[in-house]
Amino acid sequence: MPELPEVETMRRGILPIVGSRVVQLHAPRGRCRPILIRPALAAMTRRIGGQAVTAVDRLGKRVVLRFPRDESLVFEPRMTGLVLVSDPPDTEHLRFGLELAGGPVRHVWYWDLRGLGSVRLLNAGQFESELGSDRLGPDALAVTRDELRDRFAERRRPIKVALLDQQLLAGVGNLYASEVLHLARVHPERSCDRITAAEWQRLHAALREVLEEAVRYEGSTLSDGTYRNALNQSGGYQNHHRVYDRAGETCPSCGRGEIRRIVQAQRSTFFCPKCQTQRK
């Protein structure tokens, strides 16, 4: 499940396409259901055909290709999407392709096993209304400590659940939420309005530390093997998870607690009951 580190790795992998022109768009037809591609290829071609990629950005968990006239091609991988410049894992789940000229890269592919993701071309107005600051919080790697506290502190929701809310903070998903809370020694069920100043400080530091380290390792490839970088290679951060998917193991921080799995908002949370205390 691509979160900030995985999507940032995809973004860096396709950076060499900046300056290349779009020759043709492709929508390969496998046997699976089509994903959301909007607008249809003909209209998309009219708007960006022949145009050069001016930048490759990341917006939370999305990869954004910028084109002239404020057009943005937005790849949203959701659970199993990959943005690739090399051959995809298979052709069956290949969903979208961008044929390029004038640079080192011939194709950008969008591959998506489960097909929950999407590829959308947005003009400036659509981009602002669908992905603007009203809809998406500050990036988890750019947020300041005060901003983090101000946006979260009044809310009466468990901090783990709040961290997954992209409107509050963009980029954190289920895996890194558990990792960040563990490093910050904050219990996942703690209500935001009961988190202390010292804990906001630790949370802010842990966000940076975990996400930056995960970016250095090019993200996490879980046992399902789905996530790959733009060159179809596995990430390395899965070997550095402290709690995620490690229920029953001994906590690597304190060496005493046994990592527990609980369910919050219908998703797994992993934490150490000894390091991460519910009450102060």
Added chain:
DNA sequence: CCCCAGTCCTGCGGGC
């Protein structure tokens, strides 16, 4: 404001 269940989708692994 917050919570919950359901929805999309596919592959995999547990249980029988």
Added chain:
DNA sequence: TGCCCGCAGGACTGGG
């Protein structure tokens, strides 16, 4: 050996 079921969870929706 094969089949069914549940699970994985990002983003969204509808109802309480």
